[in-house]
Amino acid sequence: MQPQPKRAEWVETDVGGIAGTLDDTELMIRVKEGHEPSFALLLQKHRSPVVHFIYRMVQNAAVAEELAQEVFLRVYRARGTYEPTAKFTTWLFRIATHLALNSLRDGKYERLQETLETTSEDSAPRQLRDAKPTVEAAMVKQARLGEVRRAVAALPEKQRAAVLMHKYQEMEYAQIAKALNCSESAVKSLLFRAYETLRARLAHLA
């Protein structure tokens, strides 16, 4: 009998060879049945999208990782009661949105609000896409990014969440509606108003 690998090694070893053969819901059902390597696969697949979504919501890398950990902890703890009534990502982003909005409302992380120049301690430094950007070009880009971040941060919470799910996660309207607990038509209206506001706020950068 082969020894069971440690939890942190599950992703790399793909116990049972299930990666790529099962969808998220099937993997989560296996997690519910006690197959923990399936959880590792879900984590591997959704870790970055969840962290990035929360990062763009709260605009702080350290807080985003902390909240994303809480999201996956809740998924793991709720595995026993999981019912595949909606897509797994809808459920995941509903938890993520809930935690991000609560964090913003609590405001307890306000002091940690980072500037564009700061990075979390153990994260790799950000790199610019341009091969050899001049200092001036880098500064212009940073300024533009700052404007974009501020424009997104100034959106009302629900509009912000809707735009981030629509633009970066490419979620369907029905999924966004379930994640935000509102109707599909309300989501379309939220998105239209959000993009309209962004168009007005960022027009001077065009």
Place this chain on the structure above:
Amino acid sequence: MKCPLESQDNLELLLDYGTARCTGREAAAFAQHLATCSACSRAIAEQQVVCGMLDEWEAPPVSASFTRRLYQRIEHGSGWRARLAESLTGAVRVLFVWRGVPIAAAACLIITAGILLDQRMATVPSHPPNAQVVEAAQPDQVVHELDDLEMLGNFDRSVRADGNSKL
């Protein structure tokens, strides 16, 4: 096709076309509408600029320790949670083994509640609390209060008399 900006019916067309998620027949129909509607054309152009800017906003990479920290939290949580669940399960099992215990406990609870309610009803005062205060006042206290009132009255009169004499 109805103009999305006017009717608000096809808002998703405006959103999807602007974010390059609209394809096929829908996209072709909307492209025809754009050729005749300057407001929608302008909105789409601006939308595409905004999307380009949003694309530039990259999130930082997830830290290498993320998964290890998460599993540490799971291990830590599962330790005390497992113990709690185990002890609760044990307690429930004991109750079910002793089938008479839940019934007896419920009966005891009802009887205790009844006794407490009965005692509370018996101790409720039949007259308002102010009456008790009046009854508790001693005759000496009343005399003392009257003396104080008289002294204040005398003081008031003397102050007024002084005031009149100065005028």
